Amino acid sequence: MTPTKWWHYVLLAIFVGGLSVIALVAIAAAIIYPSLPSLDALTNYQPKLPLRVYSEDGYLIGEFGEERRAFINIDQVPQNLKDAVLAIEDRRFYQHNGIDTTGILRAIKNNVSGRSHEGASTITMQVAKNFFTVPNGKRTMITKINEALLAIKIEHSLSKDKILELYINQIYLGQRAYGFAAASQVYYGKTLDKLNLAETALLAGLPKAPSNYNPFTNPKRSMGRQQEVLHDMFRFGFLKENDYQAALKQPLRFKVTKQSRDLSADYVAESVRDALYAQYQEEIYSSGLNVYTTILKANQEAANAAVREGVLDYDLRHGYRGPEKILDIASLPIPEYSAKNKKNALDIALDDFEVFNGFIPAIITSVSPKSIQAHTKSGEDIVVTDKGLAFVDKMLHDKDPAKRLLKEGAVIRVIKNEDAWRIVQLPQVESALIALDPENGAIRALVGGFDFNQSKFNHVTQAWRQPGSSFKPFIYSAALEKGYTPATIVEDAPLNFSAAETGNKDWSPQNYENSFEGPISLRKALAHSVNTVAIRVLQNIGPEYAQSYITRFGFEAKKHPAYLTMALGAGSATPWQMASAYAVFANGGYRVKPNLISKIVDQHGKVISRTVFDHASNGAPRVIDSRNAFIMNSMMQSVIRNGTAAKALKLGRSDIAGKTGTTNDHIDAWFAGYSPKQVAIAWVGFDTPKPLGRGETGAVAALPIWIKYMATALKGSPEMAMRMPDGVVAMNIDPTTGTRDDSGVTEYFYHENPPPLVEADLPPLLDGSQNPDELGGNSPLTNQPQQVLQPDIALPARPVPTSPSPPPSSGHSDAQSNAARLLNTH
Numbered sequence: 001m002t003p004t005k006w007w008h009y010v011l012l013a014i015f016v017g018g019l020s021v022i023a024l025v026a027i028a029a030a031i032i033y034p035s036l037p038s039l040d041a042l043t044n045y046q047p048k049l050p051l052r053v054y055s056e057d058g059y060l061i062g063e064f065g066e067e068r069r070a071f072i073n074i075d076q077v078p079q080n081l082k083d084a085v086l087a088i089e090d091r092r093f094y095q096h097n098g099i100d101t102t103g104i105l106r107a108i109k110n111n112v113s114g115r116s117h118e119g120a121s122t123i124t125m126q127v128a129k130n131f132f133t134v135p136n137g138k139r140t141m142i143t144k145i146n147e148a149l150l151a152i153k154i155e156h157s158l159s160k161d162k163i164l165e166l167y168i169n170q171i172y173l174g175q176r177a178y179g180f181a182a183a184s185q186v187y188y189g190k191t192l193d194k195l196n197l198a199e200t201a202l203l204a205g206l207p208k209a210p211s212n213y214n215p216f217t218n219p220k221r222s223m224g225r226q227q228e229v230l231h232d233m234f235r236f237g238f239l240k241e242n243d244y245q246a247a248l249k250q251p252l253r254f255k256v257t258k259q260s261r262d263l264s265a266d267y268v269a270e271s272v273r274d275a276l277y278a279q280y281q282e283e284i285y286s287s288g289l290n291v292y293t294t295i296l297k298a299n300q301e302a303a304n305a306a307v308r309e310g311v312l313d314y315d316l317r318h319g320y321r322g323p324e325k326i327l328d329i330a331s332l333p334i335p336e337y338s339a340k341n342k343k344n345a346l347d348i349a350l351d352d353f354e355v356f357n358g359f360i361p362a363i364i365t366s367v368s369p370k371s372i373q374a375h376t377k378s379g380e381d382i383v384v385t386d387k388g389l390a391f392v393d394k395m396l397h398d399k400d401p402a403k404r405l406l407k408e409g410a411v412i413r414v415i416k417n418e419d420a421w422r423i424v425q426l427p428q429v430e431s432a433l434i435a436l437d438p439e440n441g442a443i444r445a446l447v448g449g450f451d452f453n454q455s456k457f458n459h460v461t462q463a464w465r466q467p468g469s470s471f472k473p474f475i476y477s478a479a480l481e482k483g484y485t486p487a488t489i490v491e492d493a494p495l496n497f498s499a500a501e502t503g504n505k506d507w508s509p510q511n512y513e514n515s516f517e518g519p520i521s522l523r524k525a526l527a528h529s530v531n532t533v534a535i536r537v538l539q540n541i542g543p544e545y546a547q548s549y550i551t552r553f554g555f556e557a558k559k560h561p562a563y564l565t566m567a568l569g570a571g572s573a574t575p576w577q578m579a580s581a582y583a584v585f586a587n588g589g590y591r592v593k594p595n596l597i598s599k600i601v602d603q604h605g606k607v608i609s610r611t612v613f614d615h616a617s618n619g620a621p622r623v624i625d626s627r628n629a630f631i632m633n634s635m636m637q638s639v640i641r642n643g644t645a646a647k648a649l650k651l652g653r654s655d656i657a658g659k660t661g662t663t664n665d666h667i668d669a670w671f672a673g674y675s676p677k678q679v680a681i682a683w684v685g686f687d688t689p690k691p692l693g694r695g696e697t698g699a700v701a702a703l704p705i706w707i708k709y710m711a712t713a714l715k716g717s718p719e720m721a722m723r724m725p726d727g728v729v730a731m732n733i734d735p736t737t738g739t740r741d742d743s744g745v746t747e748y749f750y751h752e753n754p755p756p757l758v759e760a761d762l763p764p765l766l767d768g769s770q771n772p773d774e775l776g777g778n779s780p781l782t783n784q785p786q787q788v789l790q791p792d793i794a795l796p797a798r799p800v801p802t803s804p805s806p807p808p809s810s811g812h813s814d815a816q817s818n819a820a821r822l823l824n825t826h
Contacts, residue, residue: 470661
């Protein structure tokens, strides 16, 4: 038939052109198809899973890797998620062969008519793109043809369910989350099977544009996309109308933070990452290893709260320093100034301020004597009144207008307690807490500082600080092995060392309250942290002997030079070391190794490493006599019952013991304490050592943190009295003389070292005026048949002066200068 009309020629041209395009596509396909990449990446899919760190009871602490992933088998994917994904992305997925011709024609029609703007990419084509196209690469016509041909190849090689499984696990959904299982944890903090329909629909809407529909940054846009998903599910028969309407009304609750975790323990997570990186290097970030720590969620949360409240209380005692910055709200660069744009301007200004440990930055918008209105970084407009203003009340009512810095534009910090807002400030002081099980060394809680994002320096493991009087129990333990008893009477009187004796300058150590009681028992001296007694005891037993003895507890001899200042904790120790050392007293004399990692599991659930814990009396070495541990435990219980840590009586337990520690000028504050099942060490100080302030002792700054933690850690745990071991006798004594007295108080002794019958039998050296070697062989302090255990590390003998030689301090991490500081500890 010969064309006779002009439109005949048009149709012919279209027909010929179409055939030409089809021929060209066929030729291109014939050339390109054989050169398509192998599908090994799909058939042997090995996702790059991040390193994940968990608590012992299965709560996610942190993850490390460029991509957040969590693989899920297709048969474990909830049906609601499958339906939502198919409805919004590719409802003909189970009908087409990789390229949806019907969908392409529909998209062309809708786009040309202006009815809607939509693409025609199938799920299989998206899988091809995700696996075989360079991310963010230039997308040419050849690229799209490659993806289409790959989709056909994939359809010929894999089942539909397998393709959908790959898509569900590989697709990017924002917040570094790849796959729906990971996104569920990131956005909701729960697994896919725990999501309701509304939550599932929101995730299903993310693949189109994860950044645009991110509920953290664009909540309104993400809700609009979620409603579109639900509508398509209803429209295409995946939902009944009543389910559709119910889903539209379901509230969405996202995670409090954008971090993918169940439990805040950043210092723990980083310690684990560091340990594994040292072994596996970069491989850990795509290894899929799951590391289970010894941390318990309840304990860690209690430690987090205790440290935070302890730091808050410290700041309350020392007053409000003022706002972090004062902004000129009127000059913020937002055009067409209006109420709405004012909020936008405040939000932009607050981008420069981070949230640390729940301390939210806010800009004051209005001030009155009884209330402060502010706009927070989270977008809320709040009012702070009543007790919430207690911290800043003085500044609000200062008579000098120049000192009233809380005004419009001031940047402050707020937290919410229950239903009320409270003004706080970012602390300058730091604090740390570590708790472990003394039976096996398993670490139950670790807080390395106020906030990991503010300072990644882990004060538990990295801060070498003077332990102050919290070190005295180790000196007293050494003294028990030299014949001392809790009833030994020692003179609490002034001490003076000449420059010739110290090799530097005169030294006159003082007690904390600058008073002296005269002769007192060792038990009372420890309970009240009497410095002069501790120094006399160390002088009598010999600093070199004590230096060697403390290595039994895990201390390094070089960190504690053999000077008399050792008695006052002038060496260097970390809270980690202190926890391990106090565990020896708590478990009856065994040295257990602190452990943070319980087991390591690969991505398939196979345990590839498990920590073998040495238990007290079963694998762990005995380092001190059980009698020594029992008596020291009894003496440290007196610290709580009627000594410097009496505040701990509020716990209402009789099985707790410990020791306060305060260094010279109140630079470090400690409390080291335990029950038979839990050892906890609390520390407070500044990163750059400087005084905490008058009265900031271990009992004031650190002990409340320990009490708050232990109140939770020991809740429901029955009291356990330490069993009195063989070789210990209980006898009644006169506490003022240390001699036997049937009507006196009960005291404990090694059976071979009972108290004297009468005062005349007391040795003459206990005023510190004589050395043990000068007394001959009859002194109970030098000639008792004691069981003296050798330390794990044999230290070479070397001449060390028995008097202190204190050069000036050069910093808190220098052990030698620390040892030489002159302390008035408490």
